[in-house]
Amino acid sequence: MLAYLVRRALFGAGTVLGVLLFLFVLFFLVTAPEDIARKSIGEKAPPEAIAQWLANHGYDKPLFWNAERPADTLLAEHFRRMLTFDFGVSDADGVPITRRLGEGVGPSLSLTVPLFLLGVPIGIGLALVAAFFRDSYIDRMGVVLCVLAMSVSLLLYIIGGQYLIGKLLRWFPISGFDPRPSVILRFLALPLIVGLLAGVGEHVRFYRTVFLEETGRDHVRTARAKGAGEGRVMTFHVLRNALIPILTQVVLEIPFLFTGSLLLESFFGIPGLGSITVDAIQGNDFATLRTMVYIGALLFILGQVLTDVSYTLVDPRVRLG
Amino acid sequence: MESHVVSNLVAGLLVLLVVGALVAASRSDIWREAGRQLVRRRPIALAAVALYAAVAMLDSFAWVGGGDIARPQTIIDRFFPADFQERSYSAPLARTEFYGDEPLRYPARHLLGTDILGRDVLHLTLKGARVALLIGGFTSLIVIPIALLFGMSAGYAGGRWDAIVFFVMSTLASMPGLLLLVALIMVMGRGPLQVCVALGVTGWVGFCRLTRGETLKLRELEFVQAARALGATTPRILATHVLPNLAHLVLITFVLMFSGLVLSEAILSWLGIGIDGSWGQMIDQARDELARDPIIVWNLTAASFALFGLILSVNVVGDALRDVLDPRTLRER
Numbered sequence: 001m002l003a004y005l006v007r008r009a010l011f012g013a014g015t016v017l018g019v020l021l022f023l024f025v026l027f028f029l030v031t032a033p034e035d036i037a038r039k040s041i042g043e044k045a046p047p048e049a050i051a052q053w054l055a056n057h058g059y060d061k062p063l064f065w066n067a068e069r070p071a072d073t074l075l076a077e078h079f080r081r082m083l084t085f086d087f088g089v090s091d092a093d094g095v096p097i098t099r100r101l102g103e104g105v106g107p108s109l110s111l112t113v114p115l116f117l118l119g120v121p122i123g124i125g126l127a128l129v130a131a132f133f134r135d136s137y138i139d140r141m142g143v144v145l146c147v148l149a150m151s152v153s154l155l156l157y158i159i160g161g162q163y164l165i166g167k168l169l170r171w172f173p174i175s176g177f178d179p180r181p182s183v184i185l186r187f188l189a190l191p192l193i194v195g196l197l198a199g200v201g202e203h204v205r206f207y208r209t210v211f212l213e214e215t216g217r218d219h220v221r222t223a224r225a226k227g228a229g230e231g232r233v234m235t236f237h238v239l240r241n242a243l244i245p246i247l248t249q250v251v252l253e254i255p256f257l258f259t260g261s262l263l264l265e266s267f268f269g270i271p272g273l274g275s276i277t278v279d280a281i282q283g284n285d286f287a288t289l290r291t292m293v294y295i296g297a298l299l300f301i302l303g304q305v306l307t308d309v310s311y312t313l314v315d316p317r318v319r320l321g
Numbered sequence: 322m323e324s325h326v327v328s329n330l331v332a333g334l335l336v337l338l339v340v341g342a343l344v345a346a347s348r349s350d351i352w353r354e355a356g357r358q359l360v361r362r363r364p365i366a367l368a369a370v371a372l373y374a375a376v377a378m379l380d381s382f383a384w385v386g387g388g389d390i391a392r393p394q395t396i397i398d399r400f401f402p403a404d405f406q407e408r409s410y411s412a413p414l415a416r417t418e419f420y421g422d423e424p425l426r427y428p429a430r431h432l433l434g435t436d437i438l439g440r441d442v443l444h445l446t447l448k449g450a451r452v453a454l455l456i457g458g459f460t461s462l463i464v465i466p467i468a469l470l471f472g473m474s475a476g477y478a479g480g481r482w483d484a485i486v487f488f489v490m491s492t493l494a495s496m497p498g499l500l501l502l503v504a505l506i507m508v509m510g511r512g513p514l515q516v517c518v519a520l521g522v523t524g525w526v527g528f529c530r531l532t533r534g535e536t537l538k539l540r541e542l543e544f545v546q547a548a549r550a551l552g553a554t555t556p557r558i559l560a561t562h563v564l565p566n567l568a569h570l571v572l573i574t575f576v577l578m579f580s581g582l583v584l585s586e587a588i589l590s591w592l593g594i595g596i597d598g599s600w601g602q603m604i605d606q607a608r609d610e611l612a613r614d615p616i617i618v619w620n621l622t623a624a625s626f627a628l629f630g631l632i633l634s635v636n637v638v639g640d641a642l643r644d645v646l647d648p649r650t651l652r653e654r
Binding site for chain 1: 509633
C-alpha cells in the first residue's frame, strides 16, 4: 500500500519534471530568447538593445553549459524558478507574474466555481431524466438536442448570448466585472448562462451513457425483480453506482477551475487568469504563457495523484498494480 | 515550388488516401456491410458530409489560366467573376452599398452580400469548406500514423519502451489542451501547417492511449499467440493480426476527433492564430459587425451555418459509425 502511494507520487513528480523539460524545449530552444526580445521591442532593434532586454529579463545566460559556474544556465534557472514558484517578470511589460496571478485567481474562481457547482447537478439531473425515460420520445429528443448543442461553436454561444441577452433584452451588462458582492452577480450572470448552455450537451450525453451502462447491470434487474419502483431503482441502485465513474471525471475538472476560462473571461471582460493568458498570447508574452501552462499542468497532476490515492483508500477493489 | 502546386499535391495525396482506404474496405465483407448499414441509418448526414467534401474538392486544385488572370484559381473561383468585389458591405442581393447609396458594381448578384472588404460572402463561405476539411484531414494524416506506431509498439512490446511512451503521454496530457495548443503555435509561428502540427501534437495522445490499451488486450488473445507460436515476426503480427482489429477504432476516433479539431480552429481564429479563410475567422470578424448600427448579420450567419452543418453531420455520422462498428458500446439512438 505504502509502496504504491510512494510510487504514484514519484510518477507524478516525474511528470512535472517532464512538463518542465518540454516547456524548456518549446520556449528556449524552438524560440530562442533573442526571438522573444525582437518580438517585444521590434524586429529592427539594434543588438545592444536586445542584449539589454535579455539582461533585464534574465535571459543573458548560456543555454546548457556554463564552464565557470555550472548551475548558472538557462536550463538550471528555468527548473529552479518554476519549482520554487519564482516566475519572474512578464516579457511584455515587466510586471511580476506572481503578482498578476494573485490578482487574477479571485475573478477566475468567482466564475468557474459557480459554473462547476451549477453545471454538474444540472447535467446529472437531466441525464437521470433521460435515463429514466430511456427509449421514449423524451430521451430521443434529449439526445438529438445534446448533439445539436455540441455542434455549435463556443464562440457562437458567446456572441449570441451577448447580442440576445445583453444587447436586445438588456437583462445584464454585455461585459465587465466588479468584485463587490452586491453587484458581482449582475456581471457574472451572462457568462454563467452562456457557459452552462455551451457545456450542458456534452455533459448530459456523458452522464447518460454512464447511467445506461449501469441500468443494464444484474443488481439493477434484481432490484426490479424484488419489486422496487423505478424511481427507487434509479436513485438507490443506478445513481449511487454510477457516481464512481462520474466522480472520476468531475474531480479531474477541479484543477482547471483555477486556470479559468480563456474565452468566457476574455469576452466578458472578467480580469481573471484566462484573460491574463489571452493578453499574454496577444502581447507575445512568453514568460506568462509558459507559467500558465506549467501551473495548469501542476494542478492537473496534483489532482490526478490525489484522486488515485483517495481511490486506493476508499475502494477496496482498486488493484495496486 | 509555387504554393498552389504544393497545396495541389497535399490535396491529391489526401484524395488518394481516402480512395485507397475505400477500395481496401470494399474488399472486405465486414466493412461493406458496415457501410451499407451506415447509409441506411444516416443517409442525410452522410450526404451532407459528401457535399462538404465535394465543395472542398472543387476548391482544392488550383491552376493558372483561363481568362486574363495571372493568379491560380480553383474551380470554385471560376464560378464567380474574376473581379467580383465591391468597396465595402452590401446586403444580400442589394443594389447599393449598405452604408450610403453608392450603386454596386454587381447589383443584386451577391446572394449572401459582401463583407467589410467587399468580398462575396458566398464565395468565402464555400472556400471555408476546404480549410475545414484540411484541418481535420491533414491533422489526422499526422496523428494516426504516429499514434498507431507508438501505441501498438508500446502495447505489444511492454517493458521499458512501454514505460517511456506512457510517460511521454502523461506529460503531454497533463498540460491544459488549449494552452498547449496556443503555446505550440506561438512558438512555431502562424500558418496552416503549424496549426495542423500543433493540433496533431495535442491530439495524438488520446488516440495513442486507445491503441495502446487495445493492443494490450489483443496481445493476449489466442490468434495472436498462435501466430507467435508459428514463428511470425513482430512486424508481421502487428500488421496482419493487430492492426486490422484496431481499424474500426481508428475510424471511429478519427470521425469523432474531426469535429473537435474544426471547433478548436474556430477558437484559435478568435485568438488571432487560426488559418486564413476559415469559418472561425469569419465568425471572429462578425463580433464587430454585431456592434454596428444597423447590424450586419449575413457574414456571421453564413459562416456559422456552414460550420454548424459540418460539425453536426460529422457528429451524427460518427455516432452512427460507432453503433455500427463497435458492438460493445451502447446503442445510442
